[in-house]
Every structure is written in C-alpha cells, then in structure tokens.
Amino acid sequence: MTLFEQLQPYSDILFDLDNTIYDECEYDRGAFYSVCRDVMKLDEAASVNWTQWLIQRKAEKGKGYPYLFNEFLEVSAGDVTVADIVTAYNRYDCAALFSAPSLLGLLQTLVRSGKRLFLFTNGHEARQLRKIEALGIGGLMSGVYIASPERPETSLKPDPSGFLSFHNKFKFVTPVMVGDDITSDKGFSDNAGIPFIHFRFGETSA
Secondary structure (H helix, E strand, O other): OOHHHHOOOOOEEEEOOEOOOEOOHHHHHHHHHHHHHHHOOOOHHHHHHHHHHHHHHHHHHOOOOOOHHHHHHHHHOOOOOHHHHHHHHHHOOOHHHHHOOEOHHHHHHHHHOOOEEEEEEEOOHHHHHHHHHHHOOHHHOOEEEEEOOOOOOOOOOOOOHHHHHHHHHHOOOOEEEEEOOHHHHHHHHHHHOOOEEEOOOOOOOO
16 A cells, blocks of 8 residues: 555644655765765765765664764764764755655645645754755645754654644644654654554655
C-alpha cells in the first residue's frame, strides 16, 4: 500500500522533515562539502573525499550522533573548532534542495484532496526554515513546529508538547504522524496518542 493510500482515513497529517519529506543526505552532501572547502580550506579532491567520509560516518552512527564533527577533526587533523564547523553546517545555503527529489508532489495532491498538513521537526531553527523554503513546501503546511535546542520554549520529539499546543490551536480531527525515526517520530506519536506511519524517503512507496 502506498503512503497516499495509507493517509486516506486521516484529516490532519503530521510530517517529519528530514529523511521523510526528502533525503537528508541531499542537505548533508552540500553542507559537509562547504565545511571542508570553506572552513577547513581543503582542496577539491580532499573536500570530496572528506564529505563522503562524513556522510558514511553519520549513516553508521545515526543522525543524532553528537560527536560526528569531533571525530572528523581528530582524523582530519583540522585546526578549526567544532563550533566553527557546527556554525557553518547550520548556516549552509541549501538552495540546491529546490531541485532535489522530495514528496512535494504528494503533499500538493493531499492538500488538493482537502487534507491539512503540519510539519513537526527537531533541529536548528534557521537551518530547518531554509530547508523548508528551498523544498518549496512551506505554503502547503497549515502549521510548522520546529523544536530547536536554542529555543527552550519548544520541546524536542518524542515529547508531545508540540502536538498538544497545535491540537489546542488547530483542533485536529483524525491526526496521524508520518516519520522515519522510531525513537523520535513513533515515540512522539505514542506519547501523543495518535497513529504512526513509518515512512523513510526513498525506501517506501509514496
């Protein structure tokens, strides 16, 4: 059964962003390359090689792994700080996501069929907003909740506080959560008491 078919019983569809609406590697590839070239001042070949190393290491450790850039500096013998790298990663201009594969067509179809769409994502606020703009999905969302470590008034998934806040505001009727991560996304839906659809972009039929 396709994702579109699974979503038919629901009126209010809550989407995760990274690895659900698009493949996060599309962002990481450009952001990691920018770190290598602009922050580390590596040449083209080295930037490409270390970008691939970062992508593979993140895949091995998981997207929430907190020491990715620490390891990178250790093995690459870089003379910059982790803070320098994190800042560059968060500030990456991800305009290239405009042409990246995504669920844009499906989201447009869902809106035309009368569904209300919402986005619930964890991450650096400015970075996530740039992704949403580049992917062209912001105008399709009835609401966007970004749970960001630098915004203490927000609560990271799987904490259901964001759901409760939006439920009070938007009066969900038959909500469902769609996401790729069992810990944060399914945990979020379980804590909120709503159904969950496990979907990872590129691995499941839309």
